[in-house]
Amino acid sequence: MKYGNFDDTNREYVIDRPDTPAPWVNYLGSPEYGAIISNNAGGYSFARSGANGRILRYIFNSFDQPGRYIYIRDDDSRDYWSASWQPVGKDLNNYKSKCCHGMGYTRMTAGYDGISSEALYYVPLGKSYEVWGLTVTNDSAHVRNLTLSGYAEFTNHGNYEQDQVNLQYSLFITRTLFKQNQIIQQIHGNLDALPEDETVDEKNVTERFFGLAGACVSSYCGDREQFLGRYHGYGNPQGILSGDLGNMTSYNENSCGALSCSITLAPGETKTIAFLLGTGGFTESSVLLDGYADPEEMIKQELQELKKYWYEKFDHLKVNTPSSEFNTMINTWNAYNCFMTFIWSRAASFIYCGLRNGYGYRDTVQDIQGIIHLAPEMAAEKIRFMLSAQVSNGGGLPLVKFTHNPGHEDTPDDASYRQDTGHPAYRADDALWLFPTVYKYIAETGNLEFLNETIPFADKEKASVYEHLKRAVAFSLAHLGPHGMPAGLYADWNDCLRLGADGESSFVAMQFYYAMTVLKQFAKCRNDAEYVKYLEEKQEETGAAIQKLCWDQDRFIRGYTEAGERIGAAGDPEANLWLNPQSWAVISGLAGAEQAETALTNVYEQLNTEYGALLMNPPYHTDAFDGALAVIYNQGTKENSGIFSQSQGWLVLAEALCGHGERAFTYFMENAPAAWNDQAELRRLEPYCYGQFTEGNASEHQGRSHVHWLTGTASTMMVGCVEGILGLRPDLNGITLSPAIPKDWTCLEIEKDFRGKHLHILIENPNGREAGCEKLMLNGNEMTSNYIPASFLTDTNEIRLIL
Numbered sequence: 001m002k003y004g005n006f007d008d009t010n011r012e013y014v015i016d017r018p019d020t021p022a023p024w025v026n027y028l029g030s031p032e033y034g035a036i037i038s039n040n041a042g043g044y045s046f047a048r049s050g051a052n053g054r055i056l057r058y059i060f061n062s063f064d065q066p067g068r069y070i071y072i073r074d075d076d077s078r079d080y081w082s083a084s085w086q087p088v089g090k091d092l093n094n095y096k097s098k099c100c101h102g103m104g105y106t107r108m109t110a111g112y113d114g115i116s117s118e119a120l121y122y123v124p125l126g127k128s129y130e131v132w133g134l135t136v137t138n139d140s141a142h143v144r145n146l147t148l149s150g151y152a153e154f155t156n157h158g159n160y161e162q163d164q165v166n167l168q169y170s171l172f173i174t175r176t177l178f179k180q181n182q183i184i185q186q187i188h189g190n191l192d193a194l195p196e197d198e199t200v201d202e203k204n205v206t207e208r209f210f211g212l213a214g215a216c217v218s219s220y221c222g223d224r225e226q227f228l229g230r231y232h233g234y235g236n237p238q239g240i241l242s243g244d245l246g247n248m249t250s251y252n253e254n255s256c257g258a259l260s261c262s263i264t265l266a267p268g269e270t271k272t273i274a275f276l277l278g279t280g281g282f283t284e285s286s287v288l289l290d291g292y293a294d295p296e297e298m299i300k301q302e303l304q305e306l307k308k309y310w311y312e313k314f315d316h317l318k319v320n321t322p323s324s325e326f327n328t329m330i331n332t333w334n335a336y337n338c339f340m341t342f343i344w345s346r347a348a349s350f351i352y353c354g355l356r357n358g359y360g361y362r363d364t365v366q367d368i369q370g371i372i373h374l375a376p377e378m379a380a381e382k383i384r385f386m387l388s389a390q391v392s393n394g395g396g397l398p399l400v401k402f403t404h405n406p407g408h409e410d411t412p413d414d415a416s417y418r419q420d421t422g423h424p425a426y427r428a429d430d431a432l433w434l435f436p437t438v439y440k441y442i443a444e445t446g447n448l449e450f451l452n453e454t455i456p457f458a459d460k461e462k463a464s465v466y467e468h469l470k471r472a473v474a475f476s477l478a479h480l481g482p483h484g485m486p487a488g489l490y491a492d493w494n495d496c497l498r499l500g501a502d503g504e505s506s507f508v509a510m511q512f513y514y515a516m517t518v519l520k521q522f523a524k525c526r527n528d529a530e531y532v533k534y535l536e537e538k539q540e541e542t543g544a545a546i547q548k549l550c551w552d553q554d555r556f557i558r559g560y561t562e563a564g565e566r567i568g569a570a571g572d573p574e575a576n577l578w579l580n581p582q583s584w585a586v587i588s589g590l591a592g593a594e595q596a597e598t599a600l601t602n603v604y605e606q607l608n609t610e611y612g613a614l615l616m617n618p619p620y621h622t623d624a625f626d627g628a629l630a631v632i633y634n635q636g637t638k639e640n641s642g643i644f645s646q647s648q649g650w651l652v653l654a655e656a657l658c659g660h661g662e663r664a665f666t667y668f669m670e671n672a673p674a675a676w677n678d679q680a681e682l683r684r685l686e687p688y689c690y691g692q693f694t695e696g697n698a699s700e701h702q703g704r705s706h707v708h709w710l711t712g713t714a715s716t717m718m719v720g721c722v723e724g725i726l727g728l729r730p731d732l733n734g735i736t737l738s739p740a741i742p743k744d745w746t747c748l749e750i751e752k753d754f755r756g757k758h759l760h761i762l763i764e765n766p767n768g769r770e771a772g773c774e775k776l777m778l779n780g781n782e783m784t785s786n787y788i789p790a791s792f793l794t795d796t797n798e799i800r801l802i803l
């Protein structure tokens with residue numbers, strides 16, 4: 001079943017069937033002021049923290065309510081509907097609706113009974129409030145008297161849990177006032193006699209506002225129960241039924257902001273108004289509302305700004321391939337998804353309630369990779385931040401607090417850190433993610449100077465980026481297991497794999513092997529010959545250990561437990577083949593060519609499904625070892641033999657590195673949200689964003705996907721597609737072009753900005769190949785290989801590669 005389409009020209013996903021199998025959402029603003037909105041206007045807003053700064057209430061895990069509701073009432077017929085299909089939910093035979101999720105905005109258009117409406121929701125660029133613009137047009141032949149009402153359900157307390165469960169407290173600290181064109185909510189309003197900088201029990205007055213611009217308020221309501229009416233719901237609120245909100249405020253009840261205005265429209269006439277919502281009191285909000293005195297003009301301008309902001313970023317890489325799914329993902333949706341994971345981390349979605357009080361180290365360092373080719377300096381800023389969360393012993397802080405204070409943080413070695421964050425120990429992989437990320441940034445920009453920047457460590461001291469990386473290697477070397485591979489510590493990438501502090505993970509060992517390849521290159525550039533030699537030795541030892549201990553007939557095993565048990569060996573009754581060690585054996589450069597072929601073929605034959613490759617198989621059930629935490633999940637789910645989407649990106653990359661264009665693209669398509677657009681009921685999640693996992697074949701619901709938007713998949717898939725399938729591989733001195741594509745792609749075109757220069761790349765495939773380079777032309781000159789030194793590039797470059 002299909003619920004919508006990609007409008008690539010306008011970079012919008014257009015939902016024309018609103019009864020989607022799940023709320024399909026968009027992200028507005030940033031965590032400074034964040035708003036999540038579904039195609040039926042469900043969702044919530046917060047300032048700074050999803051858990052502690054919650055402004056709009058949303059009931060998780062329910063039926064996508066409440067939301068940013070706008071009601072339209074015909075005052076003559078007394079019929080009413082909403083600007084989004086829900087919450088009123090008119091019969092879809094009479095009610096025409098469209099929801100367009102765009103870059104930083106969502107637009108709902110509706111047509112009902114001769115009235116058309118357009119609600120545009122957005123957070124103005126860099127601002128910390130939200131706008132709900134509403135334009136209503138009378139398409140009928142007679143004059144229409146309408147009441148337009150906006151409804152925002154405030155939380156009674158910024159903390160999500162306090163608001164939801166500590167009612168004996170949170171109901172009695174909130175009240176609303178009405179002034180002029182606004183409902184002002186006050187939390188702890190009784191503290192208004194306190195000087196601004198004083199608190200009682202760390203509390204002071206907090207204010208939020210919901211205001212109307214472009215029309216006069218005809219009635220208002222600040223009390224949820226009054227607005228809805230007992231035994232009514234969002235679909236038939238008493239205040240809308242009656243056409244009069246009753247002019248009530250709230251005191252010791254649930255607060256809300258509801259504002260109505262009455263308008264009269266002649267045939268063909270149009271009217272635009274705007275509701276504004278944010279934090280702050282009457283003085284601040286009045287200034288903001290004054291800015292929307294001509295709402296139409298202001299909204300137009302602000303929408304333009306948002307589009308410009310996003311389009312400029314996406315324009316740094318544009319592809320035109322024979323696959324519309326690939327094009328839409330790379331040019332728009334995967335890119336946008338990458339920025340959302342980069343900016344929002346795992347802060348807030350309809351699954352993440354915002355309770356994580358910091359950035360996961362590994363997640364964040366990986367998220368950065370997805371935007372390096374589009375916004376390298378934004379990436380560098382975050383890399384600096386993450387380096388400042390590296391402990392001076394070289395390990396990463398598993399969780400970097402939102403209040404992170406470089407140089408002054410406690411670490412997993414301190415009881416206080418463990419208590420604060422719930423992270424009991426270092427993880428083996430955290431700091432190792434820095435290597436591919438820093439390398440990609442330097443290769444993209446050529447900015448080797450970055451290695452000299454001084455950055456503090458999390459706990460004490462500061463050092464150059466180069467030294468930070470050396471310490472990460474030292475950390476792994478200081479924590480080797482009994483076989484000489486990096487010890488498992490608390491966990492590796494897989495949250496559900498506890499090999500024991502002295503267990504050993506092949507995945508981490510491969511990451512470590514790769515880290516040394518990267519660092520060797522940096523060391524060579526710096527003529528740090530002694531260190532190069534040291535790394536060569538260590539890398540050889542690590543490589544030899546992995547080969548000797550982890551290769552088992554036709555696969556790399558997953559590792560060793562502390563007790564010396566082999567995990568993921570061919571003869572194991574459960575979990576005898578794991579995906580990540582096979583793909584990472586290739587990505588890390590460790591696997592020999594034959595090994596790579598064998599391991600990847602094995603994956604294709606044993607782990608692949610219609611929806612992607614299983615993380616491991618068979619699932620754990622009766623034979624789980626002590627640290628096999630995955631067994632807590634149903635079979636075919638998440639780490640227990642689910643199709644873990646993040647790993648699909650690595651698989652795409654590994655296949656492409658081996659020149660297997662067909663398989664790389666097959667894996668891309670199996671997992672690509674856009675590729676499931678016509679069967680969206682199966683996947684359930686938005687067809688324009690990745691999810692954390694898809695249920696595997698051990699589940700009755702194979703193909704159903706979960707945990708939308710905020711997933712490491714966005715960045716691994718982006719890297720898999722750009723470096724892998726498109727084969728754009730910058731290094732320290734230039735760029736290799738090594739596409740790996742389906743045989744039937746005869747031609748593709750890429751526009752890429754690279755180190756201040758523009759590349760127009762035409763890839764021709766006259767012989768139906770899936771990889772290779774017959775000939776590479778740069779500005780009319782034939783190159784000797786598929787490599788272009790950066791020094792050969794002019795401002796604009798015509799590049800032609802024949803496969």
Ligand code: GLC
Pocket residue numbers: 360362363492493494495496639692712
């Ligand atoms: C989740 C976690 C991530 C972890 C992955 C695999 O996506 O956010 O940190 O690596 O699961 O367990």
